[in-house]
Amino acid sequence: MTAALRNEQGDVNDSARRAQYRDALGADTQAWIERDAAVFLHQQLSTPVMNVLARTVGARIYDLAGNSYLDLHGNGVHNAGFSNPEVLAAMLRQMQEELVFTPRRYTNIPAVRLAEKLVSLTPAGLDKVLFCPGGSEAIEMAISLAKHVTGRWKTISFWDSYHGNGFQAASVGGQEHFSGGMGPMMPGCFHVEFPQYYRNPWGLTDRRAIDDLYLRQIREILHRNPDVAAIIGEPISATPVVPSAYYWEQVRAICDEYGIFLIFDEIIEGFGRTGTWFACQQFVTPDVLVLGKSLGGGALPLAGIVTHRKYDCVAHRSIGHFTHEKNPLSASAGLAAIEYIEKHDLVGNSQRLGAYLVEGLRELQREFPVIGNIDGRGMHLGVDLVIDPARRRRHPALAEQVMYGCLQRGVALKVIEGNVLTMRASLVVTQEDCDQILGALAASLREALD
Structure with missing residues (x-):
């Protein structure tokens, strides 16, 4: 099966960058990942896993080392926030x-x-x-x-x-x-x-x-x-x-x-x-x-x-x-x-902060032409990364690099269709959270394109 097909639903779990990310985790985390892999059937998109979580609260997830990530995936369950x-x-x-x-x-x-x-x-x-x-x-x-x-x-x-x-x-x-x-x-x-x-x-x-x-x-x-x-x-x-x-x-x-x-x-x-x-x-x-x-x-x-x-x-x-x-x-x-x-008017919050994020993403698009397209509504947004803006060729390598760059900066997003960064934050997010998202994207793009 080709990588393009495996990328339809999300980022793959057997790439070199995924292995590099896991290798940097602490010994305790790696031990639990190995125990997980030993008892669960392996399947693309899930097992082997990316990390081990200790807590999920509000708009964020926390790993065993205490690292906090603003979760823009959440499998779509976290509209009212984790552990509400x-x-x-x-x-x-x-x-x-x-x-x-x-x-x-x-x-x-x-x-x-x-x-x-x-x-x-x-x-x-x-x-x-x-x-x-x-x-x-x-x-x-x-x-x-x-x-x-x-x-x-x-x-x-x-x-x-x-x-x-x-x-x-x-x-x-x-x-x-x-x-x-x-x-x-x-x-x-x-x-x-x-x-x-x-x-x-x-x-x-x-x-x-x-x-x-x-x-x-x-x-x-x-x-x-x-x-x-x-x-x-x-x-x-x-x-x-x-x-x-x-x-x-x-x-x-x-x-x-x-x-x-x-x-x-x-x-x-x-x-x-x-x-x-x-x-x-x-x-x-x-x-x-x-x-x-x-x-x-x-x-x-x-x-x-x-x-x-x-x-x-x-x-x-x-x-x-x-x-x-x-x-x-x-x-x-x-x-x-x-x-x-x-x-708490989270529907209104989704609408308002979704518009705020789109405005910020448009500004990033002017700085980074590799952002070929921005689409979505509310807290359901996607950023399409391209190799060639004129020909609109997808850029899976850049998308994966940016995803891991954002993880290092405390923002966990998901890649879909190989090159689209999908952002589905909890509806409890604040404007400060949105600024963190935009900042992580900007820094990760600059790092990847240097």
Whole structure:
């Protein structure tokens, strides 16, 4: 497998620079990394690990040596901050009540309250909820619902997307890394290109014209395949790329025309990350909204779907038959995190400081032409590093060097697609934290380019 494919989802864990970084860690840390590698199955992007953490608090992570890093990755769970004191207090209360699990066929008050809260926050018309342990399972539920309601079985999703590792989730995902070597995947999974303005293959600058060419791919599939159940995508991609409102308005119109479900995966983008409670609020309302990651308050695994009441019509089936479907401990953590985001206006903080970061990144771009493009919304930003700004050739070597330079300066970011520095800070960050991010990037770029 080539490095380009392995770089789709994140930075690789077997590069020379990764080994150099690990070699510089203390003996105690290296011993624990070796013990970890001895007992866990090795897989790209995770094991062997990068470092060993002792604490995760607020917007930061701390290793065994006491080094602090402003975490711009967090696997997307840390919208309300790691170890949020109000989330931990809610979990403690729930444990003291001796209600930490509810067998199937029963419900509990925390689960009901969380479901009601989601209905109140999501766009009008999305008023039925189903929970599950993780995002992959939530995608499975959303697709299953679409297939049962429509009576169809094919799907359209996007190349380079990631929707999880379940069988349907990996099939609709657009990354070979998660489907290669698996043999035949779910049949009927068509893929199209996600709108890309900076690197569109036609060399166009008119966004409407670019959108129309991407939309044509969807129409061509539907012209030949009338049995499509759903179109599945992230309203803003993980890279990130922000499509135009026109693009999603047209996709919504196509779905309405053909009687197709529009499924939005906001496992990453939800709960204020893009400067609104949900990214779809900047575009259109889907038929199913898929949520996860920060839904568990940064403490426990929890995901789910929110959909229209009219689609509550598969009572003869079980599309989400999970042991922890209504886990009261997870629900109490999720509800506390949402209430914390509300109380402290973290959605507004994401919007304000996201704009502040973009302004600072634009200034860096003027100093460093290798910053080819800046995209994203709120605390969901990406910096595309290029070898040749005119030809927009990707620069993976520089991206990896800058990533490790930032780590040395206390900022932990992630590389995606080989050359894009992705920055997804906790929504509790301050302006001083943003200045640290910009300073670390500037110093790391100067060091790498000297």
